[in-house]
Amino acid sequence: MPALPLRYAYFPGCVAQGACRELYQSTAAVTAALGIELLELKKAACCGSGTYKEDSQLLEDTVNARNIALAETLNLPLLTHCSTCQGVIGHVDERLKAAQEDDPAYLEQVNQFLTQEGCSPYRGTSEVKHLLWVLVGDYGLEALRARVVRSLSGLRCGAFYGCYLLRPLSTLPYDDPVAPQSLESVIEAVGATAVDYPGRTQCCGWPISSYATETSFKMAGKHLQSAIAAGMDCLVTPCPLCHLNLESRQPEIEKVIGTSLNLPVLHLPQLVGLALGLDPAVLGLERHVVSLQPVLAKLRLAAA
Amino acid sequence: MQVTFNILRQQPQGSPYAQHYGLEVEAGETILDCLNRIKWEQDGSLTFRKNCRNTICGSCAMRINGRSTLACKENVSQEVARFGTQAADGTPQITIAPLGNLPVVRDLVVDMAQFWDDLEAVDPYVSTQGRAVPEREFLQTPEERSRLDQMGNCILCGACYSECNSKAFNPDFLGPHALAKANRLVTDTRDTQTEARIEQYNSLDGVWGCTRCYQCNAVCPMEVAPLDQISKIKHELLARHDKTSSRPIRHRKVLVDLVKAGGWVDERKFGIYVVGNYFQDVKGLLSVMPLGFRMLARGKFPLMFEPSEGTAEVRSLITAVQAYQQAQDSPQEPDSV
Numbered sequence: 001m002p003a004l005p006l007r008y009a010y011f012p013g014c015v016a017q018g019a020c021r022e023l024y025q026s027t028a029a030v031t032a033a034l035g036i037e038l039l040e041l042k043k044a045a046c047c048g049s050g051t052y053k054e055d056s057q058l059l060e061d062t063v064n065a066r067n068i069a070l071a072e073t074l075n076l077p078l079l080t081h082c083s084t085c086q087g088v089i090g091h092v093d094e095r096l097k098a099a100q101e102d103d104p105a106y107l108e109q110v111n112q113f114l115t116q117e118g119c120s121p122y123r124g125t126s127e128v129k130h131l132l133w134v135l136v137g138d139y140g141l142e143a144l145r146a147r148v149v150r151s152l153s154g155l156r157c158g159a160f161y162g163c164y165l166l167r168p169l170s171t172l173p174y175d176d177p178v179a180p181q182s183l184e185s186v187i188e189a190v191g192a193t194a195v196d197y198p199g200r201t202q203c204c205g206w207p208i209s210s211y212a213t214e215t216s217f218k219m220a221g222k223h224l225q226s227a228i229a230a231g232m233d234c235l236v237t238p239c240p241l242c243h244l245n246l247e248s249r250q251p252e253i254e255k256v257i258g259t260s261l262n263l264p265v266l267h268l269p270q271l272v273g274l275a276l277g278l279d280p281a282v283l284g285l286e287r288h289v290v291s292l293q294p295v296l297a298k299l300r301l302a303a304a
Numbered sequence: 305m306q307v308t309f310n311i312l313r314q315q316p317q318g319s320p321y322a323q324h325y326g327l328e329v330e331a332g333e334t335i336l337d338c339l340n341r342i343k344w345e346q347d348g349s350l351t352f353r354k355n356c357r358n359t360i361c362g363s364c365a366m367r368i369n370g371r372s373t374l375a376c377k378e379n380v381s382q383e384v385a386r387f388g389t390q391a392a393d394g395t396p397q398i399t400i401a402p403l404g405n406l407p408v409v410r411d412l413v414v415d416m417a418q419f420w421d422d423l424e425a426v427d428p429y430v431s432t433q434g435r436a437v438p439e440r441e442f443l444q445t446p447e448e449r450s451r452l453d454q455m456g457n458c459i460l461c462g463a464c465y466s467e468c469n470s471k472a473f474n475p476d477f478l479g480p481h482a483l484a485k486a487n488r489l490v491t492d493t494r495d496t497q498t499e500a501r502i503e504q505y506n507s508l509d510g511v512w513g514c515t516r517c518y519q520c521n522a523v524c525p526m527e528v529a530p531l532d533q534i535s536k537i538k539h540e541l542l543a544r545h546d547k548t549s550s551r552p553i554r555h556r557k558v559l560v561d562l563v564k565a566g567g568w569v570d571e572r573k574f575g576i577y578v579v580g581n582y583f584q585d586v587k588g589l590l591s592v593m594p595l596g597f598r599m600l601a602r603g604k605f606p607l608m609f610e611p612s613e614g615t616a617e618v619r620s621l622i623t624a625v626q627a628y629q630q631a632q633d634s635p636q637e638p639d640s641v
Contacts, residue, residue: 013568014568014569014571015571017568017606017610018568018569018570018571018572018606018609019571019599019604019605019606020604021604021606022604042612042613042614043567043612043613043614043617044567044612044614045563045567045568045612045614045615045618046559046562046563046567046568046569048559048560048563049559050516051555051556051559051560052560053535054535054538054539054542054556055539055542055556055560055626055629056539056625056626056629058625058628058629059560059622059625059626059629062621062625063563063618063621063622063625066614066617066618066621070614087518113621113624113625113628114621116624117617117620117621117624118617119617119621163515163516163517163518163519164518166518167517167518167519167521167522168518168521176386176387177522178369178370178371178387179369179370179387202469202517203469203515203517203519205469205473205515207515207516208470208508208512208513208514208515208552210551210555210575210578210579211508211512211550211551211552211555211578212474212508212512212513213591215470215473215474215508215513216515218473219469219472219473219515222473248595248598248599248604249595251594251598252594252595286602286603287602287603287604288602288604289598289599289602289604
């Protein structure tokens, strides 16, 4: 375990407070079990998931500079548990840190908007980290391995990263965006088996699901079918938006592609929580559209 | 150093198969140098496109170690250091495959007809009126010209097209190369078709077909950032249309409205407003009902919504930025003489 207690300013995001409440629950349970302290940013706002930028780059930068400044006020790194929040807020942080050198006038403009509305200015003193990176880097894989009390042996898991955890950022702390391994390394550290399959770094289709529904479902369907063909028991994702498309919409995807799927999809902290011996109900495992019964049966656990 | 090249080959009408070639190479040799040596020293039948050897012509785009890039841009030592994959005999291995999203003609050569057709569909020339030679030159300020630089750097190599998630599932999607070029023409002050062009991309096969997966930005060897160019066209469309005009536009506007209302997105309202068009689109509403019921049945439906404690601050911030942006976007008053 790390020498000092790990503390983060926690950015919950929209989906974990809405349609994926089980992610909020399982992040809380897992961090508590590992002794990681979270101070929830109650005044934070939606990162925009890439949509603000289509309105204007200034809007994306300003709203997220405010989010980051909330963490800076606490002198803590900002923790996300969503690939999309990580990619958007992390990229804004990269851009504004670069602006301190290259384009101070732009940063000044962003900060003028913030101070005008009574918000703290962005100072560039924090970091934006996904829960996955906290487990790999700050907590450490060895320390995590030492905390495993329930065997996940033989559970075949496929990693599904989410675009924004890989590609918007110019530098990733532990991964090559073309051949990432951090999620697989956590899957292995908690005793499950990471299985490769095509599609793990591709788009789940969520961003266009409200209007190009069939195309979106074909994208998700192809990745789910590849995972099933690789003999997967479940997918594991650090992105609740991917979870919504791959999991909650699976019955509709089945209709579009004309094949039965039934592949459970776990949120990252749910998998870690199972290994830490947490109760499936505490991890919200019953709050899934695709039943986790086959996964629980394989682990010889009673239904949640 | 000894390196194994694992090349995905294919004959016309045949199935793809992997072939391995061992080569003694200098660390600084480019992948294209190595392919040339394989062809000249070992196997004259290996087929690939090549020309300038200097990242200018865009001919040698292919998938190297899992991503589309130019064979003349990447070198052996960087590939080995970055990917560290090994062949069965323990030597460093570099994997090479043809571009994706295009049919293979032979080995690493793909048929790019669809790529060119998609480009042609955006009428990639400054408009006819702009092409008519006037009595004096078309004047453009250096600043106006510099706005075309990023898109103008495109060498039409096909790397973005090869990795595009949308193109893989919607063959009618125009593609990142064409939409980046589209923004080059939308931005050009000499073009007289700006409004018609912007409307041409207002469709699911145009800018709204993009999933924002960032693959095009990630692989572009010339930093054209096609996704950013697509976003700029979306910005122009959002400035011209209100949320009644289409579902993709409503999707964007409702998201910002809901953040103004609650700091976070209230997903129940998002579904009803975007897909159900504020209860007006009955078919749309019915289409999300099964999802709603399924989520209710699994205790997954969000019964409550807790607004952010910072809602008032965020609303005021977004309003201020939008007002500023609108003033920037609206045409400048001509200077009084």
